[in-house]
Amino acid sequence: MQLIEHIDAAAMADGLAFEIGQAIDQALLDRGRALIALAGGRTPMPAYRKLAGQQRDWSKVTVLATDERWVDAGHPLRNEDEIVDAMQAARGLNLCRLVPAKAEYPPLAAWANQVLAELSQPFDLVLLGMGGDAHTASLFPAADGLSAAMDLRAEADAFVITPNPLPPEAPHARITLGRRRLLNARQHIIALSGAVKRDVLFDANSRQQPDRQPISAFLAPGLNMTIHWSP
Numbered sequence: 001m002q003l004i005e006h007i008d009a010a011a012m013a014d015g016l017a018f019e020i021g022q023a024i025d026q027a028l029l030d031r032g033r034a035l036i037a038l039a040g041g042r043t044p045m046p047a048y049r050k051l052a053g054q055q056r057d058w059s060k061v062t063v064l065a066t067d068e069r070w071v072d073a074g075h076p077l078r079n080e081d082e083i084v085d086a087m088q089a090a091r092g093l094n095l096c097r098l099v100p101a102k103a104e105y106p107p108l109a110a111w112a113n114q115v116l117a118e119l120s121q122p123f124d125l126v127l128l129g130m131g132g133d134a135h136t137a138s139l140f141p142a143a144d145g146l147s148a149a150m151d152l153r154a155e156a157d158a159f160v161i162t163p164n165p166l167p168p169e170a171p172h173a174r175i176t177l178g179r180r181r182l183l184n185a186r187q188h189i190i191a192l193s194g195a196v197k198r199d200v201l202f203d204a205n206s207r208q209q210p211d212r213q214p215i216s217a218f219l220a221p222g223l224n225m226t227i228h229w230s231p
Helices: 009-031 045-052 079-086 110-117 146-150 179-183 195-207 214-218
Strands: 002-005 034-038 061-065 067-069 094-096 125-128 158-161 174-177 188-193 225-230
Touching: 009 034, 009 045, 009 125, 009 188, 009 225, 045 079, 061 079, 067 079, 079 094, 110 158, 110 174, 146 158, 146 214, 179 214, 188 195, 188 214, 195 214, 195 225
Parallel strands: 002 225, 034 061, 034 125, 061 094, 125 188, 188 225
Antiparallel strands: 067 174, 158 174
């Protein structure tokens, strides 16, 4: 596990874009295609904009979000739309969606699992974020559905998660990639900012309690993991 501390958010965006681009280009060289899973949220979006400005055959690159809120396409809280907007300069990029355009209730993971069944190969890279409660993707502590999503023996790739309590800024059920599917990657990155989150990450790494601090499931020895942090 490697920790890279950047002087500011702009420097982190540059570093993230460079490392993601390297992983994509290596995959294109080795296998002719690249498959990456990206976190939503504010922290990585500047990096995605810089990444989209890199020159490559984007038609051979497939991206999906690590998790998505159960909201309709076009909703301001939709991670996939945010990623598409940030990467609009990447002409030809393939985006696979975890939630259908019309998110009718009840939330179901069937759509996402069908999509993922066609993407059975390991991810070339997974970029994760982390919340102040040590959640990553939509693997929230004490959430309804967490146990199934964290089960390494689970047959499904995607799960319905309902945070408990629901965050007031995003009070929606989620579809998330499960722990097993997120771990099935050649390379991992965690991107986070602020001293508080860095302390949470270090605490999760020392305690190794994935049920209480889900990010710790991705801090185990042996992963090809880089952590990018900025103040």
